[in-house]
Amino acid sequence: MNLNEATNENLAYILKEIASQLRVVNESIMDPDDYNLEKYDDLKALYDVLIQKGQLSVSETQAFIQELSSIRK
Template sequence: MNLEEATNANLSYILSELAEKLQVVNRTIMQPEDYDLEKYEELKFMYDMVIQKGSLSASETQAFLDELRAVRR
């Protein structure tokens, strides 16, 4: 899968993976239709950081969730 392209399928994949890695309980905040493809690069950057980091502290997880709220429609 080439995540460099801003497509709806890639957006769905990134959000699903972020929800899993951040252990999001309320998955309704991770619905792809709530995010613009224009914000894809920001979401991809967050995804890359989470994947690279591996495990996150509680405060890091909260910071990522706050950033996701900021780019959500």
């Protein structure tokens, strides 16, 4: 899978992985239909940071979720 390509499949994968890493309880907020494919690069950048860091502090998690909400439709 090449995550550098902005496809709906990659978008869904990235959102699923972000939800898993952040231990999101309500995964409906991570519905791919709620995110515009035009914002794929922003989501991919967040995903890359999350994968690189492995674990986020509480304040980093809050900032991360806030950034996700700004990308959401």
